[in-house]
Amino acid sequence: MVQVREVVKVFDGKEVLRHLNMSVERGTIYGLLGANGAGKSTTFKLISGLLQPNTGAIQFDGEEIQVQDRKFLKEMGILIETPVFYEHLSARENLEIHLAYMGCKSTAIDNSLQMVGLADTGKKPVSKFSLGMKQRLAIARAISHSPKLLVLDEPVNGLDPMGIRQMRELFLALVKDYDMTVLISSHILSEIEYIADRVGVLVNGSIAREVPMSEVREICPEGLEDYFVNIMSGGTEK
Structure with a gap:
């Protein structure tokens, strides 16, 4: 679904991402991990076409993403950084505006609000x-137009434990029942461990490791947190 090849992104003369390579398989959940400032949000913005790489290429569903060509955005649901809404309007009205902007029918609004617990x-x-x-409304907005790919940057921020569990179950259901692909980041590594099929660890602007979760469990029976900390501290886990 997503192929990132040798991408470099420079801000103010500094390479934030360097020779970034990653692959997100269709119909899976990919967890992108990294310390604060590692470049996760920048990576998501590049994949979403909100930023353009200085060099390298990004393909979505077999076609190279061009910033000036926004048609692919109808196939993506995006939640990056703090969501912004029309605060004086209701949840439904916000989704109606979003879908009108996307050129999509508003028949899925009730279902989207139901799925995130805002019905x-x-x-x-x-x-x-x-x-x-x-945060729930932001997730509803991201899924309301039935995208092929969900790009979710810290989607469970602000949710209580019950809400986190509900969203975990929702993301799994979206892949299983709605044929979506999910690219997600979270500081709550246990959540990534619960749902991800594959993880990539971003270190110094590059993917240091990209492995199936099944392999992580074999290498580190203690869990994803130990695997992540080992890599971040310069360990040799492959």
């Missing part, structure tokens, strides 16, 4: 939503 918010303005409710 009963009615005409309540988003300004009255908690942080967790806004």
